[in-house]
Amino acid sequence: MHKLRLPVKVELPSALARMVLDPKATSLHNDYGSFDRPLGAGEGHERDVEAAVDGSSSGMAQSSDVYQRQPLLPGAPLSKSKDKWSSGVASGSDYYEDDEDEKDIEGLGRHPGIPNGSGSGIVKIDIPAPLREEPRFPKEKWKTFLAFLFMVVNFILTTASLAMVHERVPDRNAYGPLPDVVLDNVVAQDWALNVSEVLIMIMSNCAMVIIIFHKHRFIVVRRIFLLMGLLYMMRSVTMYVTVLPIASKTYYCSPKANNTSPLLVTKRVLQLISGFGLSINGKHTYCGDYIYSGHTVVLVLSYLIIKEYSPKKCHPIHWGAGLAVLVGVIMVLVAHGHYTVDVLIAYYVTTRLWYIYHTLANNPNLKQYGPNNFLARLWWFHIFKYFEKNVGGTVPRQYDWPLPWPRRFLAKHPNRDS
Template sequence: MVLDPKSSHGDYGSFQSTDRPNHNSHLLHHFLRSPSTSPSAPIPRRGSPTSTGTSANEGNGPPEEAEEELIAGGAGIALPMTQDVYQRQPLLGGAPKGVHHHHVHHHGWELGEGPLEQEYFQQKDADALSNVGSSVSGAGGGGIGGGPGVCSANGVVRIDVPAPLREEPRFPKEKWKTFVALLFLIINFVLTTASLALVHERVPDRDKYGPLPDVVLDHITAVDWGLSVSEILIMICSNTALLVLLFHRHRFIVLRRIFLILGILYLMRSITMYVTVLPVASQTYYCSPKANSTSSFLVVRRVLQLLSGFGLSINGQHTYCGDYIYSGHTVILVMSYLIIREYTPKRCYLVHWTACLCALTGVIMVLIARGHYTVDVLLAYFITTRLFWIYHTMANNTSLKQKGPNNFLSRVWWYPMFRYFEGNVGGPVPRQYEWPLPWPRRFLAKHPNRDS
């Protein structure tokens, strides 16, 4: 290996002078010899005529002596040198045992190949390798990525490289959280039916109070079968959205998202329909007679009747009036479209447009049948879309999952539930699909070779 001054090679390690006593000066006579003189020739100093380099102290008093560490073959040998020495090769790792057969030139001087040098290197080889390994591990972390460097017995430096960090987001199933979200949805749906059971007794009498003025309903002719068409479209769109969620690879994550969003929508709807009761918009829609009294048994019986028909009038079980602000039909139609649009591939634009057309047709049919006022539909669309978009914006941005003075979205009342369900989801959920049931995959999968 070639030793050059600092000005020549600044990209490699350097050796700093130490304050050790000159007890190693006698080693120089055995390891350094001049091509023109014997090994016992005097050491050239800075400013001496035998030195080929220039010295800063030439002719200006006694020369400066500095003891430098010359690492040859991985062993640290303290040798008095005349100026700063830099190694051309990197300092990571010891050289093989045969490195002492190479010549090291420094201004006319070279490292010899005598038997004394070989015997010295053979004795110090094991210590040198261990010293290099310890110095590598202690100086700069010892390897790539901070791992320790270990020298083996054959002189090869092994650098432990740690496993790369996972940069892709993780999507844990967390089935328990999905079950909790389902319970939240069921509780709020039951609460909505209980609110309707109570509101039915407070609906203004149809004989005394007519429908409220509506800019849309006042200019269209009422069609009773429009409500049945709307509910048929609701069943088609909702079942299609459910299939998309079930075939999604991360179905447990998207299912609990939809359960939570629908639960919040039903909870707010149970409040809005209870605080303000509107007159019946249709003159032909059948409403059950009022009981003129409320009791726990009456409310439970009405709730069970509404649940048996899944809240749809087409089943003949939805015979109670007063659930106007805001429209539950519009909520389901819009949510079905948003699910299909968000969790299906972008190239399925025909499916997206079909879902949008079905949702729009269902909303129009609700208005034609006078099942809801126009304000009910507008509020349902606005609340559903904003809640869906805000939730997914927060779920797809990790910074919004942490409370802070600049995160105003953390002030919504359902933010603690959002953090509970989305705390371990590490980014936007990819659009990937798989068969939801395990048994076909288990039968079609290749059996492992048990002989291997």
């Protein structure tokens, strides 16, 4: 609220007027600057006295502005800095800009002697473009081929171990099956083993189809080759060091040769490989491969592949795969093809190896050696690091057509993430 002041004529003594209106306030070179044009020594004093005596508002305003002006104000005219003052106060800024600063900001580089061009304290910093942070998934076909060789070598090692274990199996007539809580209460059914192996073929083919249509199929199949190679290697050791009596009383086993010559072992290895280690084709006639169950390994591994690399929304496929695995394992036990401990160990080893491997693969920090990374102490960590060091993150669930024909499937379209 502004109060309206009417001009009142006040008569002041000349001594008081001289004391209030100091002549040096209107001088040209005072401490606070001047708003008016330069006046003579007597002219300015007389004009101020006349304004005070006559009650002129302009004269009083000029005098009060002179005495109230603060030394912190810049030396620019009030009319030019008025907007800057109001904007600075309104925004709460502690600094105000003058005309020179504005010119420097608008034209950086005006001073050639300064690297960034301005002497107003503003520094221009060139920030490089950000690096790509997208994970990369190289195919590395050569590594995939090496992983395939790793799996084949260990599969041959497993069959060679079985060929030698067959000669060490306890005689069925002298040693009966070990006590087992499941086998002792289930009558053996030979047909159940065939059902289990049919489910193995169905599950493995379904997993293969998913791998073929996966966009990053070389990375996925490389992982599968490596995991199967590790599982076969460990199985070749466990079933060789401890030989259990034959679990089934009706399963056919080839007669022993009482000889473990390299030629005999080679013949048996070729026979087992030709039948892919299955009994349904009549090629698997050797006994003693119990700890741990190879049937359970293939079934569980196929389910894990389908669950991990198929679309997340395909819940019926995941449930069907899980049910097929359960039925297949039960059929193995019904046929007395393995002891219950074989199945349990196979499930545990397969799932733990799968989870540990993918945990390492999906976390870049765990791919490095460190005092707190105890997973780096695994004996196969060096193998893992070689095959996974260039994979830049979690493999996305993306799919595409794997063949160069027909062309209508190769039309450009965004990858579908599921």
